[in-house]
Amino acid sequence: MKAVALQVIPAIKLHSLKDACAQCNARELCLPQGLSDAELQQLDDMVGVRQKLKRGEHLYRNGDPFSAIYAIKTGFFKTDVVTEDGRDHVTGFQMHGEILGMDGISGDAHACNAVALEDSEVCVIPFAELEHLSATIPTLQRHFHRVMSREIVRDHGIMMLLGTLRAEERLVAFLLNLSQRYAARGYSPTEFHLRATRDEIGSYLGLKLETVSRALSQLQDSELIQVQQKYIRITSLDGLKKMLAHTQTC
Amino acid sequence: MKAVALQVIPAIKLHSLKDACAQCNARELCLPQGLSDAELQQLDDMVGVRQKLKRGEHLYRNGDPFSAIYAIKTGFFKTDVVTEDGRDHVTGFQMHGEILGMDGISGDAHACNAVALEDSEVCVIPFAELEHLSATIPTLQRHFHRVMSREIVRDHGIMMLLGTLRAEERLVAFLLNLSQRYAARGYSPTEFHLRATRDEIGSYLGLKLETVSRALSQLQDSELIQVQQKYIRITSLDGLKKMLAHTQTC
DNA sequence: CGCAGTTTTGATTCATCTCAATTTGTGTGG
DNA sequence: CCACACAAATTGAGATGAATCAAAACTGCG
Numbered sequence: 353m354k355a356v357a358l359q360v361i362p363a364i365k366l367h368s369l370k371d372a373c374a375q376c377n378a379r380e381l382c383l384p385q386g387l388s389d390a391e392l393q394q395l396d397d398m399v400g401v402r403q404k405l406k407r408g409e410h411l412y413r414n415g416d417p418f419s420a421i422y423a424i425k426t427g428f429f430k431t432d433v434v435t436e437d438g439r440d441h442v443t444g445f446q447m448h449g450e451i452l453g454m455d456g457i458s459g460d461a462h463a464c465n466a467v468a469l470e471d472s473e474v475c476v477i478p479f480a481e482l483e484h485l486s487a488t489i490p491t492l493q494r495h496f497h498r499v500m501s502r503e504i505v506r507d508h509g510i511m512m513l514l515g516t517l518r519a520e521e522r523l524v525a526f527l528l529n530l531s532q533r534y535a536a537r538g539y540s541p542t543e544f545h546l547r548a549t550r551d552e553i554g555s556y557l558g559l560k561l562e563t564v565s566r567a568l569s570q571l572q573d574s575e576l577i578q579v580q581q582k583y584i585r586i587t588s589l590d591g592l593k594k595m596l597a598h599t600q601t602c
Numbered sequence: 603m604k605a606v607a608l609q610v611i612p613a614i615k616l617h618s619l620k621d622a623c624a625q626c627n628a629r630e631l632c633l634p635q636g637l638s639d640a641e642l643q644q645l646d647d648m649v650g651v652r653q654k655l656k657r658g659e660h661l662y663r664n665g666d667p668f669s670a671i672y673a674i675k676t677g678f679f680k681t682d683v684v685t686e687d688g689r690d691h692v693t694g695f696q697m698h699g700e701i702l703g704m705d706g707i708s709g710d711a712h713a714c715n716a717v718a719l720e721d722s723e724v725c726v727i728p729f730a731e732l733e734h735l736s737a738t739i740p741t742l743q744r745h746f747h748r749v750m751s752r753e754i755v756r757d758h759g760i761m762m763l764l765g766t767l768r769a770e771e772r773l774v775a776f777l778l779n780l781s782q783r784y785a786a787r788g789y790s791p792t793e794f795h796l797r798a799t800r801d802e803i804g805s806y807l808g809l810k811l812e813t814v815s816r817a818l819s820q821l822q823d824s825e826l827i828q829v830q831q832k833y834i835r836i837t838s839l840d841g842l843k844k845m846l847a848h849t850q851t852c
Numbered sequence: 853c854g855c856a857g858t859t860t861t862g863a864t865t866c867a868t869c870t871c872a873a874t875t876t877g878t879g880t881g882g
Numbered sequence: 883c884c885a886c887a888c889a890a891a892t893t894g895a896g897a898t899g900a901a902t903c904a905a906a907a908c909t910g911c912g
Contacts, residue, residue, distance in 0.1 A: 433762050437847055441762040455758065457751035464758060483744065487737040494733065500750045501707035507757035508705065508714060512683050512691040514764035515808035519900065550859065558765035560901055565860055581859075581909075597687055769868070800891060810869060815892055831877070831891075 372396055372475070381449025381536065382423050383477070383495060391489050398485055399423075401476040411452060411466040411474060418456030420478045424448045427472020428547040431455075432555070433464045442556040444510075445469075445548060447533060451499050469547040514558045517596075522557040523567040524595045527577070531586060542586040622646055622725070631699030631786065632673050633727070633745060641739050648735055649673075651726040661702060661716040661724060668706030670728045674698045677722020678797040681705075682805070683714045692806040694760075695719075695798060697783060701749050719797040764808045767846075772807040773817040774845045777827070781836060792836040 373384050373396040384395050402425065405411060411422060414434060426448050434440040443464060446452055455463040457479065486493035513525050535541035546553070550561040557564065571577045576592055578585040586592065623634050623646040634645050652675065655661060661672060664684060676698050684690040693714060696702055705713040707729065736743035763775050785791035796803070800811040807814065821827045826842055828835040836842065 433758050435762065439762070439766050441765045443758045443761050454751055455755050458748045458755055459751075463755045483740070483747070487740070487743060490733070490737070493737060497733070497750070498708045500747075500754070501704055501709075504750070504753050504757065505705050505708055505713045507754065507761065508683050508693045511693055511757065511760055511764060512685065512689070514761060515691045515805065516689050549857095555765065561859080562861085562902085563900060565858095566900090569860075799889090811891080812870085812893085813868060815890095816868095819892075 372402075373399065376425055376475075378423070378425055378449035383451065383492075383499065385495055387489070387491055387495075391491060394485060394489065395492065398481045399475045399477055403474050403476055405468040405472045405474070407468055407470050409468050411468065412456070412462045413465050414462055416456075416462045418453070418460050418462055418479070420476045421451055421453035421456075421482070422466075422474040422476060424450050424452060425473040425475055427474075428469045429466055429472065430469055430548060430552060430556075431464045431466050440555065442548075442552050444506075445530075445556065447537070449537065451503075454500055454503060469552075519557075519559050519563050520567045520570060521596060522559065523553075523564065523571065524592050526553065526557060527584065527586065528589075528592055528596070530584075531589065542589060544584055546582040546584060622652075623649065626675060626725075628673065628675055628699035633701065633742070633749065635745055636741055637739070637745075638741075641741060644735060644739065645742065648731045649725045649727055653724050653726055655718040655722045655724070657718055657720050659718050661718065662706070662712045663715050664712055666706075666712045668703070668710050668712055668729065670726045671701055671703035671706075671732070672716075672724040672726060674700050674702060675723040675725055677724075678719045679716050679722065680719055680798060680802060680806075681714045681716050690805065692798075692802050694756075695780075695806065697787070699787065701753075704750055704753060719802075769807075769809055769813050770817045770820060771846060772809065773803075773814065773821065774842050776803065776807060777834065777836065778839075778842055778846070780834075781839065792839060794834055796832040796834060 373379060373382075373392055374389075376382065379385070384392050387395060403411075403422075405427070411429065424446055428448075429446045429452060430442050431444045431446065431452070432440050432442045446466075452466050452474070453462065482492075482496065486496055513522055517525060530544060530546075531541040534544050548556070550564045553559075554561045554564045559567075568577070568579045571592075572579050574591070576586070576588045576595075578587060623629060623632075623642055624639075626632065629635070634642050637645060653661075653672075655677070661679065674696055678698075679696040679702060680692050681694045681696065681702070682690050682692045696716075702716050702724070703712065732742075732746065736746055763772055767775060780794060780796075781791040784794050798806070800814045803809075804811045804814045809817075818827070818829045821842075822829050824841070826836070826838045826845075828837060
């Protein structure tokens, strides 16, 4: 997959834009959470641009100058970091309602790659304007800080996963995390499509793709899940949870 | 080590406090970086309390209500997360000039433990006041966002380390990171004391303490470092760097 | 229909963990 | 100040989980 020119949708109609945040189905999970109607309006004015990406396209690349963060309106992304010697590592999967690009704030350039794993659409939030607006809307400021903090906490959880869990447990943790996030979005917590390949999942979990495949097969043999390529059906949510709970205790 | 009542140093003298930030030797690395004298003064007024901790004392614990972040004035800390089933994992080591506690913003409660690994002193920065002040001082706002973003980027680096490096490489990355941070503080980049035990380092790197010990011995046998318990002397900084650079390439 | 990419599964190798014994270092109280 | 007890670190031998190498099966797309 090679670089593709980003397709930017310019502001079309003032009216439709004003309602964009208000009508977005990711709203409850997104940045404007908890804002009043008037504040929502202000935020809506700021988010002037939507951007569509096809599967495989980069939203941004490591080293790109930083100017905006992105709220995922629809779709699914991965972020990955690459070292000088070519090793790459998937640092996260993001779904709609989640914020991308905060890695870029510290160095005025993005510190990872963000790639759409399916056709997606994001809201471009110019960061300078977000800072400006959040200085006058305490709720927005507070919420933005929470979003950044949540990313830090989430990353600590992944570090824990990578540092202490065994292969099968990592996969269980991954599946339960997806399940919970789908549930929060009103989708089935027990039935979903993986958007990532075994290789990408492996990279995220610090495992080789064969190990991911084997672990999935094992979980299927244990009758905890059903796997059919990217389709996952969790048949025992409790069973999975128990696998994480009492590993050393018993 | 059990819980110890936190020792809080109340504001003593208005004058001495007003100069606290200005005179702090961690200033160049800390939150006030880049502020004007007048802004520094305002920040200084906000940071009303210093707090001293003895080795082994907790600055905060998982679940503690969140009200402030902490700038390390002197000393050395570790942060760790613990799961229900008792597994714990060290998520980071922090030295003076660095900020602790941002994990607590998202849930109004701290999401990890912070423990002093040597006698330390921190500046307590009430978070509500920081938000309030940063709404009027753009430089402060910007800088705070950078600090949070830097933590995210750093965590991604650790995830990469945990997911893709082998034991010896992880240790090299750890030592080089310490070296660089000591250098940035005006200390020797090639000679320092580890404040953490092998067990804590192992937890941080996703390794067992024996593996840490073996890897250190190996690096010593390769004449890249000298080890004497917690004392480390790097004899070939370039040699260490090469170990990380061309592992797969050659 | 065929080809490329992805996934599954098997056999083997290797790195790290585990268990265990010893050494070294540290702090405390007599 | 020294001796003792406890914590931390080193080192070895063996077990084990995941990586590697390899082949076959499946999927989806042109």
